[in-house]
Amino acid sequence: MLKFVLLLWAYWVLLSCWSQRNLTSDAKNVTDVLCSPLMEGRGYVNGGCNKAGIYLLREFERIGLAPLNGYAKQSFYINVNRFPGACKIKIHGHKKAPGIDYLIHPSSASFHGKLSLIGLSAAEVLSLPFNSASSKHAIAFIQPKQISRDTLRMVRAKLEKLARMNVPVVEYTRDKLTWSVSSEQFKAPYIHVFDTSERVLTNPMKIKLEAEFVENYEVSNILGVVASKQPSDSFIIVSAHYDHLGRMGKNTYFPGANDNASGVAMLLSLAKEIQQQPLQNHHVLFIAFAGEEIGLEGSQFFVDQHILGSDQISCVLNLDIMGSGEEGITVVNGAVHKALFQRLLDLNELTQSVPVIKPRGKAANSDHYPFSEAGIPAIFIYTMGPNKNYHDIHDKAAALSFDRFDQLHYLLLRFIQSF
Numbered sequence: 441m442l443k444f445v446l447l448l449w450a451y452w453v454l455l456s457c458w459s460q461r462n463l464t465s466d467a468k469n470v471t472d473v474l475c476s477p478l479m480e481g482r483g484y485v486n487g488g489c490n491k492a493g494i495y496l497l498r499e500f501e502r503i504g505l506a507p508l509n510g511y512a513k514q515s516f517y518i519n520v521n522r523f524p525g526a527c528k529i530k531i532h533g534h535k536k537a538p539g540i541d542y543l544i545h546p547s548s549a550s551f552h553g554k555l556s557l558i559g560l561s562a563a564e565v566l567s568l569p570f571n572s573a574s575s576k577h578a579i580a581f582i583q584p585k586q587i588s589r590d591t592l593r594m595v596r597a598k599l600e601k602l603a604r605m606n607v608p609v610v611e612y613t614r615d616k617l618t619w620s621v622s623s624e625q626f627k628a629p630y631i632h633v634f635d636t637s638e639r640v641l642t643n644p645m646k647i648k649l650e651a652e653f654v655e656n657y658e659v660s661n662i663l664g665v666v667a668s669k670q671p672s673d674s675f676i677i678v679s680a681h682y683d684h685l686g687r688m689g690k691n692t693y694f695p696g697a698n699d700n701a702s703g704v705a706m707l708l709s710l711a712k713e714i715q716q717q718p719l720q721n722h723h724v725l726f727i728a729f730a731g732e733e734i735g736l737e738g739s740q741f742f743v744d745q746h747i748l749g750s751d752q753i754s755c756v757l758n759l760d761i762m763g764s765g766e767e768g769i770t771v772v773n774g775a776v777h778k779a780l781f782q783r784l785l786d787l788n789e790l791t792q793s794v795p796v797i798k799p800r801g802k803a804a805n806s807d808h809y810p811f812s813e814a815g816i817p818a819i820f821i822y823t824m825g826p827n828k829n830y831h832d833i834h835d836k837a838a839a840l841s842f843d844r845f846d847q848l849h850y851l852l853l854r855f856i857q858s859f
């Protein structure tokens with residue numbers, strides 16, 4: 441008997457090791473594919489986001505997810521400012537490194553030539569009349585060592601207004617370079633230069649920058665359902681956005697590994713499991729959203745279309761930034777939906793999956809938001825850890841630890857199964 445128990449135990453250990461290894465290695469594979477140069481940073485140059493969408497359509501189909509009311513994807517249109525060509529700057533005759541020394545403001549206009557810079561302090565920028573500057577010269581704001589975040593925010597808002605009115609802007613910043621994507625194009629160029637040295641302005645700055653504003657660019661949410669065992673009208677939604685920021689010029693792209701290839705990897709791993717063991721009384725709808733980075737456009741579109749009535753959606757579990765976990769997870773809306781948060785705490789108490797689960801209040805920082813604004817219970821989970829790469833060129837697949845991926849997978853699976 442003892443022999444049999446030992447054998448059974450050894451078999452169980454082997455099986456769980458094997459399945460855990462598979463979970464993480466599958467997640468790494470998914471992340472590698474989504475972050476490869478072929479996907480172009482899942483943005484709007486060379487159809488990057490749509491290539492990722494086609495890959496996910498196939499993955500959903502391979503897992504066996506069913507279309508929602510006959511639709512495996514839901515297309516919508518966005519306006520986007522993109523950078524398909526040159527994005528080069530030279531200071532003092534030296535070529536600067538894109539993504540490391542500088543970023544182009546996502547709303548920047550094209551520019552080709554030399555710009556002479558006029559250095560202005562924060563107070564000078566704030567008091568500058570809009571009609572006083574010429575489009576031949578750039579306003580150069582140098583961030584001082586000591587400046588309050590509020591003043592800096594006001595200065596940046598003013599600089600954006602100036603660029604919108606055809607005044608070129610160069611901002612020398614001490615802050616980490618963090619990129620985004622915009623549905624607007626200014627009339628003038630706006631360049632962020634990272635520099636923590638005691639700066640002296642060097643004139644002129646040489647710029648070759650191609651920006652292109654595209655209207656009505658088609659992108660798609662990818663949809664897949666696992667039907668409940670019993671007839672039901674209720675849905676649990678599990679979502680993760682698959683778009684990222686794309687390219688800044690021919691040679692630079694933003695891989696978006698943690699944000700959010702990792703969340704898509706978690707969504708696929710959960711979809712595989714739920715497909716094997718559907719819920720008794722709830723359908724589970726998996727959605728890979730597009731258009732998140734440009735302003736939660738995919739999730740807003742889904743909510744606005746009312747394909748499902750809000751009373752049909754029992755809970756939304758949104759996953760974004762799933763690549764670490766050393767320091768636990770945060771639950772946005774955890775402080776709002778206290779019963780859902782407690783359910784996660786209880787499950788974690790039982791399974792010891794993650795070291796900490798922190799609640800957070802309402803925040804418009806991912807695709808749960810349009811749902812919660814429509815009165816639908818929605819939470820957003822992200823992992824915390826030493827990896828601070830975010831919206832930069834360093835957010836690469838190889839930088840992800842996936843430290844608690846397996847444990848978190850099982851915690852989320854149990855959470856979904858608790859409905």
Ligand SMILES: [Zn+2]
Nearest residue numbers: 699700760761
């Ligand atoms: Zn994200």
